[in-house]
Amino acid sequence: MLNYSQFCKRLVLCSSITFGLGTTTTTFGGGAYDGTMGPTGSFSGNFEIPHTNGTVSGTNLFHSFSSFSINSGESSTFTGPDSINNVVSRVTGGDPSTFNGPLTSSIPTANFYFMNPNGIIFKEGASISVDGSFYATTSNSISLGTDGVFFANPATASTLTSSSPSAFGFLDSNPGQITLEGTQLVNSAPTINGPPTLIIPGGATFSLVGGNITLDPATTPGDVQIGTQNGTGSFISAALGNRVEIVSVASQGDAIMTNGGYDLSSFETLGNIGLTGGSVIDATEVFIRGGNIVMEDSVVASGFFAAVGLAPPPNGGSIDVEVTNQINVTGNSPLFIEVYAVPPGAPGPVPVPVAKPDGGPYYSGFTAYAGDPVGSALGASADVPDINITAGSIAMTGFSGVITERFGLGQASDITINANTVEMRNGSLIANVNYYEGSGGSITINAGEVILDGEGDPSGFTGITGSSFTFPLLFANEALSSLLPPFFDIYSPALTYADSPSITINATGGGLTIRGGASINAESKSFGKGGDVTINASDIILLRDGMPFGAIASQSLFAGDSGNIQINATGNIQMQEGFEISASSAGVGNAGIVSVTAGNTVTISGENSGIASATVEPPPSVEQLLAEIFLPPNPTIPPDQQVPPSFAALVADLNLPPDSSVFDVLAALETEGKIDLRGTAATAGDAGGLSVSANSLSMNGLGRITSSTTADGEGGPIDIDVATLSLSDGAEIRSRSGLVSVITGELDVGTGNGGDINIVASNNIEMTSGASISVSSLGDGMAGNISANTNTLNMSDSSMTSQAEGNGDGGDIAITAASSIDMQNNSTISSSALGTGLAGDISINAGQQLNMSNSSISTEATVSDGGNIDVQAVKMIYLDQSEITTSVESGVGGGGNIDIDPDFVILKQSSILANAFGGPGGNINIIAGNFITTPDSVVDASSALGIDGTVNISSPDEEINKELAVLPDNVLDVTSLISARCGTSAGASSLVDAGPGGITIDPDGYLPSYATTTDLDYEQEKGESNSVSNNRWWAPYSHQSALQIAELTCLR
Secondary structure (H helix, E strand, C coil): CCCHHHHCCCHHHCEECCCCCCCCCCCCCCEEEECCCCCEEEECCEEEECHHHCEEECCEEEEEEEEECECCCCEEEECCCCCCCEEEEEECCCCCEEECCEEEECCCCCEEEEECCCCEEECCCCEEECCCCEEEECCCEEEECCCEEEECCCCCCCECCCCCEEEEEECCCCCCCEEEECCEEEECCCCCCCCCCEECCCCCEEEEEECCEEEECCCCCCCEEECCCCCCCCEEEEEEEEEEEEEEECCCEEEEEECCEEECCCCCCECEEEECCCCEEEEEEEEEEECEEEEECCEEEECCHHHHCCCCCCCCCEEEEEECCEEEEEECCCEECCEEECCCCCCCCEECCCCCCCCCEECEEEEEEECCCCCCCCCCECCCCEEEEEEEEEEEEECEEEEEEECCECCCCEEEEEEEEEEEECCCEEEEEECCCECCCEEEEEEEEEEEECCCCCCCCCEEEEEEECHHHHHHCHHHHHHCCCCCCCCCHHHCCECCCEEEEEEEEEEEEEECCCEEEEEEECCCCCCCEEEEECCEEECCCCCCCCEEEEEECCCCCCCCEEEEECCCEEEECCCEEEEEECCCCCCCCEEEEECCEEEEECCCCEEEEEECCCCHHHHHHHHHHHCCCCCCCCHHHCCCCCHHHHHHHCCCCCCCCHHHHHHHHHHCCCCCCCCCCCCCCCCCCEEEEEEEEEEECCCEEEEEECECCCCCCEEEEEEEEEECCCCEEEEEECEECCCCCCEEECCCCCCCEEEEEEEEEEEECCCEEEEEECCCCCCCCEEEEEEEEEEECCEEEEEECCCCCCCCEEEEEEEEEEEECCCEEEEEECCCCCCCCEEEECCCEEEEECCEEEEEECCCCCCCEEEECCCEEEEECCEEEEEECCCCCCCCCEEEECCEEEEECCEEEECECCCCCCCEEEECCEEEECCCCEEECCECCCCCCCEEEECCECCCCCCCCCCCCCCCCCHHHHHCCCCCCCCCCEEEECCCCCCCCCCCCCCCEEEECCCHHHHHHHCHHHECCCCEEEECCCCCCCCCCEEEECCC
C-alpha cells in the first residue's frame, strides 16, 4: 500500500501474513438436541438441522441443543421454509461449541443467531455460509424486540415471538470467550484460489458478541498462504460491502442493537479483544467495542485482500473502534503480502502468480484505502472508509499504526482518534495518504496527552503524517516492474494534483511531547497543496535527542503551496536540540504561515532549533523524484538491465540546456502538457509569515526564527508579541530573500524582498552573546524593515541589522523603548545597502536615556544615499567609545542626516559622523541642554570629494573642548564638617556665593550655569537682567547642571 521504500527500510526483516484453506485430520463430534424446542437426539458427520426439529414462532425459527460442534471433516446444514427470517439457536449444556467445518443455512435471506454462554471456538477448518447476517454470542439471552426473550438456560421460561432479535443479555460477570484459532473466514471475489469460507450477502453483518474475543494463529500452515510458511493467522474478511462487529463484555448487562452497532451503556465493565500472529479483520464496515484491545503483527483493515486481487476494492464504510481502557498495538516488522500454494506431493509452498502480486507492506494496526493501489482502475470512484478510534489510552510501538490511502476518485478518509493518552514509539505512525486530485482528508487527535517518541531508531518514521504523492511514484517500486508498460504514459492532472491531508492535535491535559526523531508532517510530493497542521495543547515539549531529524512541518516539493501551521499552548512550549517547526516549499508554491502562541514561555534552545517559513532550493531528492516520474523505465528492457533515471537524463529528454534547474524542467513539462501549473509561473514562491505570541520568548544556543526565500520569492514577515524577549548565544530572528546554494555554492537570488520583523515586548528585550535580529536581501530586492517596541532594550555583543547585499535598498529600523536602551560590547544597530541601493533609515526613541559602550548605530550605502538616523531621549544620550554614523563609501550618494535631541549628550572617545565620498556630507543636528565631550571625540559631516555637510549643535553649554571630570573614589567624610560647625556664640555667620552658578530656581532642578555671548540664539534670549561682565550671561534654567561654587564663612 504505502510506498515500500518510504516506510520499510529492511525488507529482509519484513514478516508475513499467511492465508490457508486446508483440511486436517478428520474427527467426529456433532451434537445433540435437548428436547426443549423439539425432539431429542444426537447428530454427527455431515448432518442436517431441519426446521421440524425446532420451534417456529411467526418468522423466527428456534433450536435448542445440549451440545453443538462441527469437527474437522463434518458439516452442518440448517434448513427451513422461505418464510423464516431468523434462525435462533442456543446451547444449554456446559461445553463450548467448536466450529472446524462448514456451517450452512439454506434458508433464503434468513439471519443466523448462535448462542452458547460457555464459549465458541472457530478453528482452521471453519466456514460459514448463510443467506443473511451471522451472529455468534456467549450471552445468556437474546431479546426479541420488546415482547419476547430467548434464554440460554432452559430452566428460565422464554417468551418466543416473531419479533427480530434486538439485544444480547449477559447475566454472568465472566461471560464465555469467543476464540478464532487460525480460522479462515474469507468472503472474497470468485477469483480466489479456492472457495470462499465466509459467504454472506452484500450488506450483511458478521457479528461476534461475548466475553474475551481473540484471533490467534493456527499451529499448522494451510494449503494457500500469503507470506512465509510459518503458520496462519486468523482471518475475518467480509469485503463485499459487509460489516464485521466484534463486541466484548465483562459484566452483566444488555448489548442492545442499534442502527450504528450496539448500546453497551448498561455494562459496568467491557472485555478484552486480542489479535495476534498475522490475524486480519477486513470489511467495508468494522465495528469494535471492548475494554482493551491487544494487537501484535495483525491488522484491522478495509481492503486488505483487495490489495492482492482477492476481493474488490473497498468503497465507503468505516472502521469504528471504541474501548474503555487501552489499545496496545505492536508491530515487530511490516506485514508484506505474497501468495503461495502447495501443489500435491510438493515438499513445501511455491509462489503462485496472481493479478496483483504486491500490495506493499501493512503495519500492525488499523488501515483503509479506496481506489486501485496499482493504477489499473483510475476511473473508478470510491470513498475511503473513515477510521474512528476511541480509548482510554492508545499505545503503538514498532511497525504499527493507523493508515488510510486514497488512490482515485471519491472522498478521502478522515482519521479521528480520541483518548486520554496517545503514545507512539519506535517506528509507529498515523498516516493519511492521498494519490489523487482533490482533498486529502484529515487526521484529528483529541487527547489529554500525546507522546511521539522515535526512541532513537534511524531506520523508520515515527509520528503523524498527512502526505500526497504524484501517482506514478508508485511505479518506482521494482516489484511492480512487470506492470509498468500499461500505465506510464498516463500524465493526467488527476494523477498529479493530490492535496495533502490536514492534521489537528488537541492535547489539553498532559500536553504534547515529540522526541527521539519523531515528527508531525503534512507533506505534498505532488503538485497539490500541503496540508495544514493545527496543535492545541497545555504544554509542548519538542526534542530530537541527538537524532538528525524531528520536526513539525508542512512542505510542498513541486508546485503546490505548503500548508499553514498553528500551534497554541496554554502553558509552555520548549524546543531543543535542533527541533524545527517549519512551513516550506521547494518548488513554485508558497511557503505557509506559521503561528505559535503560548500562555507562558516559548523556549528555543540548541543549534538549528527554531521556527521557519521558507521557500528553499530544490534538493537533489526532488530532482530524482521528477526523473522517476517523467522518465519511466523502458518496458522493452528487462528490469535487471534498467538504468536508474536521472535528472540529467530528464533534462536531455526535454531538450533543455544541461545546467537547467528544476524550475526550467517544470516549465518544459507544462509546455508538453504533462503537468499544469495552473497559472503559476515556474519560479520560486514566497515565504510565509511567522508569528510568536507568549508571555516570554527565550532563545539561546543558536536557536532561530527565520522567514526566507530563494530567487524572486518574497521573504515573509515575522511578528513577535511578548512581554519579555531574550536572545543569547547566537540566537537569531531573521527574514531574508536569497541564499547561497548548498549544491553549487553560488548565490540563488532574484528580485524578492526580505520580509519585515515587528517586535512588541511590553517589558524588555535582552540580546547577548552574538544574538541578532536581521532582515536582508541578497539579490535585487529590498531588505525588510525592523520595528521594535519595548520598555527597555539591553544589547551586549549583539546586533539589529537591515542589509541589502544586491541592488536593493536597505530596510528601515524603528526602535521605541519607553524607559531606556543600553548597548554594550560591540553591539550594533545598522541599515546598509552594499550594492546600488539606498541605505535604510534608523529611528530610535530611547525613552529616558540611551547608553552606548563600544557599540554603534549606523547606516551605510556603497554608492547611493546613506540613510538618516534620528535618536531621541528625554534625559541623556551617552556614548563611550561608540559611534553614531551615516556613510557612503563611493559614488555621488549623499551622507545621511543625524538628528539627536536629549537633555544631555555626552561623548567619551566617541564620534558622530555623517560622511560621504563624492556626494555631499550629511547634516548633523544636535539639540541638547548640555553637550559634553572629551577632546578625542569627533562630530563631523564631511565629504571626501563633495560638499561638506553642516553640524548644528544647539546647546547652552558647548564647551566641547573640556575634559570630563573624574570623581574621586573616596567619598567625602562629612563628620568633620559637622563637628566644625559654626558656634552660636561667635557672632553672625554668613553664606557667600563664591562663583558662577547661583541658586537653583526649581528645588528639583539643577544649578544654573553660564555660556559665552558668542551664541547668537541665546544672546537674543538672555535679556538685560541676566547680563554679567566678561561677555558671560546667567542662564537660570532648571535643566542646567553646572557645579555651584559656594563658600561658608564662620564669624567668631
